[in-house]
Amino acid sequence: MTAVAPRFDAVxxxxxxxxxxxxxxxxxxxxxxxxxxxxxxxxxxxxxxxxQLEEAGYxxxxxxxxxxxxxxxxxxxxxxxxxxxxHVAELRRITGG
Amino acid sequence: MTAVAPRFDAVxxxxxxxxxxxxxxxxxxxxxxxxxxxxxxxxxxxxxxxxQLEEAGYxxxxxxxxxxxxxxxxxxxxxxxxxxxxHVAELRRITGG
DNA sequence: AGGCATTCTTTCCGACATGGAAAGCAACGA
DNA sequence: TCGTTGCTTTCCATGTCGGAAAGAATGCCT
Numbered sequence: 001m002t003a004v005a006p007r008f009d010a011v012x013x014x015x016x017x018x019x020x021x022x023x024x025x026x027x028x029x030x031x032x033x034x035x036x037x038x039x040x041x042x043x044x045x046x047x048x049x050x051x052q053l054e055e056a057g058y059x060x061x062x063x064x065x066x067x068x069x070x071x072x073x074x075x076x077x078x079x080x081x082x083x084x085x086x087h088v089a090e091l092r093r094i095t096g097g
Numbered sequence: 098m099t100a101v102a103p104r105f106d107a108v109x110x111x112x113x114x115x116x117x118x119x120x121x122x123x124x125x126x127x128x129x130x131x132x133x134x135x136x137x138x139x140x141x142x143x144x145x146x147x148x149q150l151e152e153a154g155y156x157x158x159x160x161x162x163x164x165x166x167x168x169x170x171x172x173x174x175x176x177x178x179x180x181x182x183x184h185v186a187e188l189r190r191i192t193g194g
Numbered sequence: 195a196g197g198c199a200t201t202c203t204t205t206c207c208g209a210c211a212t213g214g215a216a217a218g219c220a221a222c223g224a
Numbered sequence: 225t226c227g228t229t230g231c232t233t234t235c236c237a238t239g240t241c242g243g244a245a246a247g248a249a250t251g252c253c254t
Contacts, residue, residue, distance in 0.1 A: 014211085014212085016212090016213095041213085042213080042214075042215095044213080044214075044215080044216090045212080045213060045214080048212085048213085049212095065221075065222085068221090068222065068223075069221090069222085070220080070221065070222085
């Protein structure tokens with residue numbers, strides 16, 4: 001009864017990106033700053049990892065001026081969610097889920 | 098009701114080592130060659146990863162002459178099993194298990 | 195004993211990933 | 225125009241990874 005085909009994803013696997021995807025998978029959208037603080041990494045590092053995820057088509061970046069401040073929100077794309085689910089399924093398979 | 102305290106382990110996380118630990122977690126012992134073939138990596142690469150796991154105290158290497166051939170068998174130590182379980186628990190936490 | 199095959203182990207090497215620090219940049223308010 | 229906020233990009237030092245090939249240990253065969 002596997003919902004998705006397990007598939008290891010090297011873009012998602014590294015710790016910081018796995019955490020980012022894990023956070024985004026649980027919500028519709030999350031602010032850059034919130035992700036940065038939750039994961040506990042610097043602006044520059046998060047920015048670089050988000051860029052990887054964006055280039056893979058897994059994350060969508062939305063820049064909005066809110067409360068007269070620049071707010072960048074992140075969200076998984078449909079494709080990103082599918083890739084994350086598949087990777088999680090593969091992790092479960094590997095680890096004997 | 099978490100059985101083990103989730104704890105991310107950088108020694109275990111990389112794909113080849115996660116696979117090796119996943120295999121060993123399911124059995125008492127497994128031959129070097131069987132692990133190598135199941136994981137699908139070369140002798141030298143497996144040897145190097147096993148060395149990392151050994152140095153972390155996670156894997157025990159047993160060299161035996163069997164059927165007049167050198168046979169190296171691998172097994173998780175108790176400590177290795179605990180670390181693996183903790184890492185898997187952390188992965189589940191991160192991925193929204 | 196010498197040579198050869200089997201089984202890993204170690205070394206060498208080039209490629210690539212990663213994070214910290216700092217400089218850059220765009221937007222906005224004072 | 226200047227300073228602040230909120231990321232982004234660049235620079236750099238370090239680390240990891242795997243492939244290829246040389247090494248080493250052990251046993252078999254003649």
